[in-house]
Amino acid sequence: MKYYIYEWTTNTKVVGYVSWGQLELDESKVMTSFLESMKYIDKNPNLKMSFYKRAKITDVMRCFNIGLVNNAIISERHKRLLENFNLQSCQFFEIDILNSKTNENYYVLHFYNNPFSYAIDFEKSTFFESDLVETLSEENRIFHAVIDYNDYLRQEKILKANMLSLLIDKIV
Amino acid sequence: MFTLFPKDDKIYVSENLKNELVNAGISGLDDLVRATNVY
Numbered sequence: 595m596k597y598y599i600y601e602w603t604t605n606t607k608v609v610g611y612v613s614w615g616q617l618e619l620d621e622s623k624v625m626t627s628f629l630e631s632m633k634y635i636d637k638n639p640n641l642k643m644s645f646y647k648r649a650k651i652t653d654v655m656r657c658f659n660i661g662l663v664n665n666a667i668i669s670e671r672h673k674r675l676l677e678n679f680n681l682q683s684c685q686f687f688e689i690d691i692l693n694s695k696t697n698e699n700y701y702v703l704h705f706y707n708n709p710f711s712y713a714i715d716f717e718k719s720t721f722f723e724s725d726l727v728e729t730l731s732e733e734n735r736i737f738h739a740v741i742d743y744n745d746y747l748r749q750e751k752i753l754k755a756n757m758l759s760l761l762i763d764k765i766v
Numbered sequence: 767m768f769t770l771f772p773k774d775d776k777i778y779v780s781e782n783l784k785n786e787l788v789n790a791g792i793s794g795l796d797d798l799v800r801a802t803n804v805y
Contacts, residue, residue: 652793
């Protein structure tokens, strides 16, 4: 399975002349540390945000006060697209944009739980070590037996110290 | 199969979702470059 990096663009032609995001929390005192954690949020935080003056509206936005790693601000149409997929460990919370330039609703996309920690049958899956440029051909792969997620982390740490990484050959 | 998930300070998308995002013209994303070392 091929994966791609989903990252907010810093291209000013797309997002406008903003440094760390098009939006900022309206109340800077609001505690958002719960969003930074990868925990399930059982109540809508009812966040209020404002656009920076020179911001342009996009389907994926960033809020200055909230880290993008576990959270992104996404449009209604982006949310609908995501809902067509079987997403695991994602929550959507509608936000209130006080000076909104559009009628579209926007949401915080929040991730909770690391799916690797519970969704993989490690003993039945197969893993191999690889260098950073994947120069090893398939027939020369060195396979590793992995018992569980903690074992995966332990082995990955050892390999990383040697500029190697543990890749998944087959997920079960 | 994982479709969208965070790992090591980045968010990753599967190829089929990436194609949907591109086809739908979802704006605000950097070029969706292939990640060679997801796991």
